[in-house]
Amino acid sequence: MKICRRETFNAAHRLFRSEWSDEKNREVFGKCSHPNYHGHNYVVEVFVDGPIDPITGFVIDLKVLKTLIQEEIIERFDHRNLNLDCKEFEGINPTTENIAVVIWQLLRKKIDAKFGLEVHVAETEKNKVIFGGE
Numbered sequence: 001m002k003i004c005r006r007e008t009f010n011a012a013h014r015l016f017r018s019e020w021s022d023e024k025n026r027e028v029f030g031k032c033s034h035p036n037y038h039g040h041n042y043v044v045e046v047f048v049d050g051p052i053d054p055i056t057g058f059v060i061d062l063k064v065l066k067t068l069i070q071e072e073i074i075e076r077f078d079h080r081n082l083n084l085d086c087k088e089f090e091g092i093n094p095t096t097e098n099i100a101v102v103i104w105q106l107l108r109k110k111i112d113a114k115f116g117l118e119v120h121v122a123e124t125e126k127n128k129v130i131f132g133g134e
């Protein structure tokens, strides 16, 4: 059984490699390489899977999962500049892929290993990445 909690946060970022020219960065990263940063409304879906607990009827209490995502992810990244404000992205380009990996790593430490964990992150309505571990 797999359950999901969906949350959103807003953050700024810039995708670039400092050793590349502005032209090369624009070519590879498009608008997301704009030098003065820009924002996205990120949608995060956290999937937890495991058996249904016969006592509660839950896989995991969604209130607990909600609080965990709020404390570990939303409070950390909402209204931040991912490049400048968030040590989690030091030396890492804050692509949707890397955001999903960082979120998965933060949550994996806090969710019992007996549960499976998968993180979906969407930067726009049209693009979504999925990370479930190595």
Ligand code: NI
Residues within 6 Å of the ligand: 013, 031, 032, 038, 039, 040
């Ligand atoms: Ni962008």
